[in-house]
Amino acid sequence: MAQFAFYYDNSRCTGCKTCVMACKDYYDSPLGIAYRKVYDIVGGAWNEHGDGSYDTDTFLYHLSLGCQNCTDPACVPVCPTTAMHKDDADQGIVKIDETKCIGCGFCVIACPYNVPQIDREAGHAVKCEACYQRLADGKEPVCVSSCPLRALDYGDIDALRAAHPDATDQIHPMPAGDITHPNVVIKPSPAAAADAAKTGVIANPEEVD
């Protein structure tokens, strides 16, 4: 059975956030709601030598994430109404049934990828749902088609993993993939692949909150 997954080429991503804005524009998301988020990860320092010269090990990379449509999603078992559910009949996309959602926010607490949000205006949780209606019409997800660097793609998880054997499902600060088994394929940039990346911090926490 096909499992939808995003492919994200972290080595191409410039952090322009066109994907974020294209999604917000398409879904008319209100202020504070973003189905896709781009995290700016920074780290390292400038090191002074005694002779007035410096060297640096600073690094920066970006992390664009929608929903990982996890095999064991943390958000689904905590939902008290089954509003949050994994639609195995539709490529395993994790969706929200707005007619059932009470907006309790437990999915927001549980998700380690900061994906669901509560839209209090709409009265329910909202999240990236892989543009499943566009997929049904034979179109691409909006973020994929809008990315100017062609850093985003999508497809069946097994096909993506076969096409990108060196890719991973986790770069810092994402949690380890053995917790929720995210269905995402990421080609890390050199900065994200380096050991020093583990010391990186999110430089735009209020933007992605």
Add this chain to the structure above:
Amino acid sequence: MLELTGEMPLLLFTEFAGISGGAFIALFIGFARGGFTKEELRRIDVWSVLFPILALVAIICAFFHLANPGNAMNVMNTIGRSPLANEILVFGIFFVLSVIYWIIAIAGGLKGAFRVIAAGIVAAAAIVLGVFTGLAYLFPTVPPWDTPWTIIQMLGILFFPGVLTGGYLLTTCGLADNIYEHEPAGWALRIVMTIGAIALILSTCCIFGLGALMPKITSGAVDVVGGAIFPFVMAMVFSIVAWFCGWRALKDNSKRGWGAVAVVCAFFSAYWCRYVFYAMQISIGL
């Protein structure tokens, strides 16, 4: 200080529900060991309406947290599977039992051993509520919450601020007037309250400590643990003051002012301990 506006309704729900439940534990202990006169029991029955009212206030607070309370009946879909749905069900059972208890009490139906049994049933439901409320917060992806300390903190609220509040009602209705008549109850309440205080203080310390150990992945703008230091200090101060005043009040009715101070401090103790809990909502990921 860390801003937790969004979590305030649930904070108040868990605080008030816990104190309401703990008050019935105090009533059970008092009735089981106390030896009250008919007039004292009548006063207790009238004023114990405050406890179901407090539970009602708790659930009203919880409804303010929901983005769409209109879909609340859908919670029935996951009873037995969803920890939150189970908690809601157990709260409903506790609330209904507390209301039935009070109606029977005010109608004069709580006679003899039935009074103790009735209070015991509601008290047992309250303890179950405390456990299920704690279970609802065991998120594997939130390590500071995913430990038994989460359940112990809820039980601490039942057995410390809750028992203290119920015990204060008993003292104002005569518990500490005739020390030698009521003393077994007084001792039992003081011991239970102390165990509850230890549970609440220790669990809050452990939850805060676990949060402090979590890796910090955001740049300096938001320091979650640093922002929770003030609430943590307030939780400890109010807990210790509440215990001290409560111990004096439950021992000697001439210290009735101490009892009032103890109850107020106990409410603040529960508030700040839950504040620390919600502040430690630190995910393993983003």
